[in-house]
């Protein structure tokens with residue numbers, strides 16, 4: 001900030017906690033903080049990684065530009081001998097959806113998680129050196145959610161010792177895989193395995209798609225891009241592909257390990273949610289402190305919009321959620337590491353819980369984040385609608401996260417199956433453990449009474465936890481009792497699916513709240529850091545309680561009076577967080593390059609930069625627009641009408 005006026009300096013001076021220490025908490029460790037900081041600055045200072053022109057480029061130019069950036073990123077990774085961790089941070093800060101996301105995020109993990117030792121030795125070195133580029137080809141035109149409904153077949157031919165991958169119908173074309181359309185040379189293709197005329201369900205196969213010499217599709221394979229997607233720029237940097245037919249290489253994988261890749265990717269999506277959410281919140285918070293409307297007395301300054309309680313009521317729960325998702329993401333990473341170690345030792349016992357947690361939290365955090373980005377746009381008023389605010393593009397890139405890697409409702413129904421199984425086993429030998437351990441106290445939770453008598457009582461973490469546990473246990477038991485009335489359980493499951501989804505949401509919210517509370521039990525250094533995190537935890541929990549008051553009241557988990565007291569406490573928490581708001585978003589340590597927003601600039605110098613940015617639009621290249629002579633001038637001169645007379 002040397003030599004630059006900091007318009008947010010007063011705000012930064014108000015902070016009541018140690019921002020530098022909060023940066024470490026947010027990053028996860030001092031090591032990660034220092035590494036991220038160094039790589040973020042490296043990317044921000046490199047002109048090739050410029051991204052402020054994305055919204056105005058044509059699809060072809062946009063895509064070529066993405067290829068250029070990906071190639072440059074790889075060059076820098078090699079030149080600087082970056083570690084895997086540094087390289088992945090570099091791709092993160094380049095901040096452009098690209099084929100590399102699928103290569104590193106799905107193709108490599110799928111091989112690592114599903115291929116045999118021999119296959120890994122063959123394919124991983126090629127993939128690590130990017131001598132082959134891979135994608136993940138599961139979804140078809142006709143089926144995405146229903147994986148068992150995929151139509152592509154892989155028939156083993158003992159004569160040639162090969163699998164013949166065949167898409168017999170239009171609907172069996174692979175449709176959506178990122179990177180498939182124009183770039184990938186290889187894919188992990190999911191197909192129904194057939195040997196000796198017998199079917200063995202869906203398996204993954206490594207298939208070469210394109211020649212490594214001239215990039216042309218191999219014989220029998222038709223490939224292309226599926227067309228423009230939502231939003232200009234945004235996800236259109238990605239070539240989502242369609243492909244049909246194909247001869248094949250060889251592979252075969254242990255059935256259950258296919259699930260491991262989905263568990264892994266969903267876990268990473270939860271961590272990514274906190275990044276996208278914190279980014280939107282950072283923009284909206286800084287701008288809310290810069291923007292002033294109304295309230296001026298005798299010609300004095302107007303009120304900063306962040307001081308309006310309605311603005312705080314919309315913004316601060318999103319800020320709190322960004323931190324909450326960060327911590328639940330950390331925990332989920334631990335859970336994933338644990339389940340992976342067990343899977344390697346052929347222990348599948350914790351897979352159902354890992355599946356339920358990753359599926360449920362992926363659904364909860366992405367739905368919330370997509371809605372929150374849009375709310376942040378509205379929090380920025382009219383200027384939020386400008387591409388230079390960064391929010392429209394962020395929304396367009398982010399919103400498909402609610403669909404990819406499992407539609408969010410379909411995933412909540414998976415959680416519901418797990419919950420219903422847990423409830424049905426209550427009272428048996430099998431005790432609920434992990435995230436469902438609270439069900440072990442179901443008798444208490446069905447009849448306990450919330451003890452809150454005054455607003456401050458809601459600051460007690462045990463009180464919050466018990467209210468959330470009671471709500472979830474009661475909703476789950478109620479729907480399980482309704483299910484039991486159906487002669488056919490599958491029919492009952494379909495009929496009651498909206499109630500089941502609601503119980504799943506409650507369960508997932510409970511997980512997030514409980515992991516935030518657990519985080520606060522750790523030793524957290526730095527003046528005021530733990531106190532601020534405690535406030536955010538309470539805001540996250542009490543805001544959910546307020547938004548889902550119907551659940552809490554109808555289950556009798558709290559009384560209407562206690563609901564009202566929770567709301568009073570929320571307002572008081574907003575006042576306490578207010579002076580710390582800017583510092584809390586500074587703790588994300590985002591560069592202006594990464595934020596990509598004039599409204600969210602670190603220095604708060606919004607108006608001159610908005611003005612400057614507007615002049616850069618290609619429409620302003622000429623004062624008189626193209627088309628004036630054909631269409632505007634004749635109108636103004638009434639020439640068309642005169643011609644008719």
Ligand SMILES: CCCCCCCCCCCCCCC/C=C/C(=O)SCCNC(=O)CCNC(=O)[C@H](O)C(C)(C)COP(=O)(O)OP(=O)(O)OC[C@H]1O[C@@H](n2cnc3c(N)ncnc32)[C@H](O)[C@@H]1OP(=O)(O)O
Pocket residue numbers: 095096097098101102136138139144145146147148178234259260262263351352355393394397403404405406407410414417
């Ligand atoms: C501003 C600029 C910003 C720029 C940012 C740039 C960054 C952007 C980067 C973005 C990159 C994003 C890349 C996106 C890539 C997307 C990839 C994809 O989408 S890949 C395709 C993913 N597809 C799915 O997820 C399909 C969803 N469907 C399923 O997962 C399953 O089929 C199902 C969960 C719906 C289950 O179906 P069902 O037929 O009912 O069950 P099954 O027979 O399959 O299984 C029965 C049994 O298994 C258990 N199960 C199911 N799944 C799992 C699992 N994953 N792990 C463990 N166990 C699982 C299930 O519970 C059943 O158990 P049971 O005990 O029998 O009850």
Ligand SMILES: Cc1cc2nc3c(=O)[nH]c(=O)nc-3n(C[C@H](O)[C@H](O)[C@H](O)COP(=O)(O)OP(=O)(O)OC[C@H]3O[C@@H](n4cnc5c(N)ncnc54)[C@H](O)[C@@H]3O)c2cc1C
Pocket residue numbers: 102136137138139142143144145146175176177178235240400403404405406407408409410413
């Ligand atoms: C940007 C993007 C990138 C993608 N990248 C990849 C990729 O790299 N590789 C890949 O293989 N795939 C990819 N996909 C595909 C993605 O995984 C699927 O679109 C996703 O799994 C959802 O499946 P679907 O499209 O079949 O939705 P559908 O299942 O057709 O969903 C349509 C509607 O039906 C509802 N529904 C479906 N089943 C049920 C049910 N049982 N009960 C109640 N409601 C139900 C859903 O909630 C939804 O509202 C990508 C998709 C997008 C948008």
